Amino acid sequence: MNFASIRIITQDVDRLVRFYEQVTGVTAERPAPVFAEFVLPSCALAIAHVQTAQLFGADSVEAASNRTVIIEFLVEDVEAEYARLKPLVENWVQAPTTMPWGNRSLLFRDPDGNLLNLFTPVTEEAIQRFNRRSL
Known part of the structure; x- marks a missing residue:
């Protein structure tokens, strides 16, 4: 099994596409006005309008209601990303911090309120855990 993507359902695809283009530095592919996809080396991040949720069942998803999933990006330099994103991000949850597990x-x-984590392994143990992953 290979993790392929995560999809965010939203009322405003264009707004989230603009935001994630700035965060990732990747231009979204837009095969339809109601769908966008960021193809990254490790997987894809898709953004789709609530209209598309009907294809999965009427009550399968609810836009902008997530409070349990964290979308995580492995980056080369957390401090540099923090400085770069300060003017863009309106809702900071945590400034750069070293976590107990070494990131x-x-x-x-x-x-839409979805939580994002940008991280860099900094301890020897954390670096070893991520050696097989590339940026």
């Missing part, structure tokens, strides 16, 4: 991490919310 330097910062957390913020996207315009």
Whole structure:
């Protein structure tokens, strides 16, 4: 099994696409006005309008109601990302902090309230855990 993607359902695809283009530095592929996809080396981040949720069943999802999933990006330098994103992000949850498991991490919310974590392994143990992953 290979993890392929995560999809965010939203009322405003264009707003989230603009936000994630700035966060990731990747231009979204837009095969339809109601759908966008960021193809990254490790997987894809998809953004879809609530209209598309009907294809999965009428009550399968609810836009902008997530409070349990954290979307995580492995980055080369958390401090540099924090400085770069300060003007863009409105809802900071945590400034760069070294976590007990050895990652330097910062957390913020996207315009729909989804939680994002940008992190860099900084301890020897954390670096070893991520050696097989690439940036």
